[in-house]
Amino acid sequence: MSVYLSIDLDYWKNTRISKYPLEFLTKVMALRVPKVLVLEHDALLTEPCRPKGFEKLINVDYHSDFANYKKNERRYFNCGTWVDEFPDIAEFEWRHPNQHTCFDKCEGRCERLWIRSYDICWKNNKAFSGIRMAHREGLRSLPWKDVSAVGIAVSPDYWDNKSSVNTLGKMLDFLYAKRRLFVNRRNVYKICREAEDMYENRMPGSILPLTIGG
Numbered sequence: 393m394s395v396y397l398s399i400d401l402d403y404w405k406n407t408r409i410s411k412y413p414l415e416f417l418t419k420v421m422a423l424r425v426p427k428v429l430v431l432e433h434d435a436l437l438t439e440p441c442r443p444k445g446f447e448k449l450i451n452v453d454y455h456s457d458f459a460n461y462k463k464n465e466r467r468y469f470n471c472g473t474w475v476d477e478f479p480d481i482a483e484f485e486w487r488h489p490n491q492h493t494c495f496d497k498c499e500g501r502c503e504r505l506w507i508r509s510y511d512i513c514w515k516n517n518k519a520f521s522g523i524r525m526a527h528r529e530g531l532r533s534l535p536w537k538d539v540s541a542v543g544i545a546v547s548p549d550y551w552d553n554k555s556s557v558n559t560l561g562k563m564l565d566f567l568y569a570k571r572r573l574f575v576n577r578r579n580v581y582k583i584c585r586e587a588e589d590m591y592e593n594r595m596p597g598s599i600l601p602l603t604i605g606g
Contacts, residue, residue: 396443400454404489429574433457457486459502548591584602
């Protein structure tokens with residue numbers, strides 16, 4: 393099965409300084425598949441590595457990014473609904489960091505804004521447009537051998553925890569250092585700088601420990 397692995401760095405937004413995010417990203421960057429870095433998650437569908445021909449989408453993310461909005465309402469396409477526009481997949485799996493916070497308390501469930509009985513999309517396989525839905529806590533047992541492409545989003549506006557600022561900075565530094573492995577390597581510096589600016593504007597007084605470009 394051909395898998396598109398999507399990663400939003402805000403998966404770690406509540407993580408204090410830790411080696412684990414970098415260990416995970418190191419494993420991701422070692423994959424010999426096309427990789428793209430974007431500022432906002434919905435931009436994955438407009439980048440050179442635009443997904444095509446994948447059977448399954450795995451989204452490593454604090455948020456589901458799935459809404460099941462009506463197709464005639466595409467004006468609502470954004471970073472919280474982009475999964476609805478992902479082409480021709482048979483399966484969608486959301487990997488969130490915490491079952492209680494992200495799923496049970498609905499903090500990460502974008503579909504809650506669109507579907508009155510939103511639990512059904514996770515309880516009834518193939519309930520939505522023939523796509524089998526699943527969610528799972530954590531990053532264990534990812535099908536690494538089946539991953540055919542990777543998309544990484546920074547999502548700086550969703551980093552709302554000052555204690556995690558060093559984690560974001562370290563990840564941006566890491567990604568810039570690995571820029572030659574991205575399809576859009578010429579834009580990686582710009583994306584990292586834009587992320588820094590957006591985060592600092594959202595959290596006045598926060599200083600990211602960035603060294604990129606230096």
